[in-house]
Amino acid sequence: MTALLPDVSLTERSRSLSPLEWVGMQGIDLPVLIEEGVYRRELHACVDAQVDLPMPHTKGIHMSRLYRLLDGLAEGKPLTPGNLQEVLAAMVASHHDCGSRNARVRLEFALLVKRPALVTPKLSGWKSYPVTLEASLHEGRFTLQASVTVGYSSTCPCSAALSRQLIEQAFLAAHRNDTTLTPEQVAEWLTHNATLATPHSQRSEAQVQVELKPTAQDLGLIALINAIEQAVATPVQTAVKRADEQAFAALNGQNLMFVEDAARRLINGLAISDGEAHVHVRHIESLHPHDAVAWGRRD
Numbered sequence: 001m002t003a004l005l006p007d008v009s010l011t012e013r014s015r016s017l018s019p020l021e022w023v024g025m026q027g028i029d030l031p032v033l034i035e036e037g038v039y040r041r042e043l044h045a046c047v048d049a050q051v052d053l054p055m056p057h058t059k060g061i062h063m064s065r066l067y068r069l070l071d072g073l074a075e076g077k078p079l080t081p082g083n084l085q086e087v088l089a090a091m092v093a094s095h096h097d098c099g100s101r102n103a104r105v106r107l108e109f110a111l112l113v114k115r116p117a118l119v120t121p122k123l124s125g126w127k128s129y130p131v132t133l134e135a136s137l138h139e140g141r142f143t144l145q146a147s148v149t150v151g152y153s154s155t156c157p158c159s160a161a162l163s164r165q166l167i168e169q170a171f172l173a174a175h176r177n178d179t180t181l182t183p184e185q186v187a188e189w190l191t192h193n194a195t196l197a198t199p200h201s202q203r204s205e206a207q208v209q210v211e212l213k214p215t216a217q218d219l220g221l222i223a224l225i226n227a228i229e230q231a232v233a234t235p236v237q238t239a240v241k242r243a244d245e246q247a248f249a250a251l252n253g254q255n256l257m258f259v260e261d262a263a264r265r266l267i268n269g270l271a272i273s274d275g276e277a278h279v280h281v282r283h284i285e286s287l288h289p290h291d292a293v294a295w296g297r298r299d
Contacts, residue, residue: 008059017056022104024050024066032109035078036218045109047073051091055099065094070105079107081135081144081216088137104136111148111221117239118247125238129225147209148225152232153248154283157256159199166197201252202286204259206232206266211275224270231269232262259283263294270298 028047033040049066072087073079084105091103110128117123132147170193175181206228212219229235233255237248257265263281270277276299283292 012059013057019056020053022050023053023061024048025063028067028070030070030074030107032073032079032107033076034111034219034221036220036222039113039222040078041112043109043111045107047108048104048106049091050104051095051098051100052102053098053100058098061095061098061100066091069094073105073107078218079133080218081142081212081214084133084135084144085137085142085214088135088142092137102136102138104134106135107131107133111225113222113225115235115238117241118237118244118251120241120244123239123241123244127236127238129221131221133219142214144212144214145209146212146219146221146224147207148221148228149205149207150225150228150232151236152204152206152229152262153201153234153236153252154204154232154259154262155199155201155234155252155256156287157258157261159287160253160256163197163199167194170196199256200286202284203236204232204262204281204283206262207280207282208266208270209278210270211277213275227270228266231265232257233265259292259294263296267296267298 026048028049030045030047031042032045033042047070049070051061051066053061069087069090072083072090077083088103088105091105092100109131111131113127113129114124115127117125130149133144134147135142135144171189174189174193208224208228210224234248234251237244240248259281262283263279266279266281267277270279276297279294279296279298281294281296285291
């Protein structure tokens with residue numbers, strides 16, 4: 001007869017009688033399947049999972065139960081609000097002997113998406129979008145937030161105006177007394193002198209968090225990323241030829257923006273989300289050794 005294995009989490013009492021808000025694990029490796037429209041890809045996620053421990057005398061929870069239940073997110077079926085809610089409910093039910101009423105999971109992964117070049121046909125490259133999902137079941141109420149980070153380029157409007165002034169002054173100094181200039185001569189001067197001064201641009205980041213509907217059929221991550229890139233208008237590019245680089249330069253020139261402009265664009269452009277949206281924008285300055293940042297919220 002096989003002897004029963006001891007379970008001290010049940011048989012021993014805690015020496016310090018205090019309830020705990022959350023207990024669980026962090027940094028669990030898990031494959032997850034993301035499927036949205038034509039997009040379907042299995043990705044590597046890093047997962048945190050916890051339940052509450054309200055019974056002060058209970059020594060500890062059953063970590064292995066949580067670990068096994070996470071397979072409900074990794075069984076080859078797409079990750080959805082529905083199966084996140086099912087796993088959270090199972091986590092709470094698995095710890096009824098600990099008095100647990102609440103559960104939460106956090107998933108971090110990089111969404112890989114193939115993006116076409118701006119103008120060159122049949123040219124594309126892969127972009128990685130960091131994603132964080134935070135799902136919780138609190139007193140029976142399920143909530144789910146998705147956060148994505150999108151890279152883009154920002155060109156400073158102030159720097160652009162100062163550059164234009166220098167070019168204007170240089171043109172006037174060179175041709176102040178010339179009243180017979182032809183368009184061709186002006187064009188030739190610009191070819192050699194239009195970069196006498198250039199505005200500063202920098203790689204920038206938009207981090208947007210939205211609340212997802214519990215009844216949604218999928219996570220809507222691709223649609224959210226598309227909305228962000230459309231709002232800022234200058235998403236960073238992957239594969240480019242010279243024509244694409246020129247098109248990108250034109251986009252930057254047509255979309256000069258301070259960090260405040262970018263934040264407002266995003267707040268007004270997130271019609272894809274019906275709920276509350278939080279925006280954090282960071283311009284990684286090329287002029288300064290520090291960054292410019294802005295936060296905003298749409299209720």
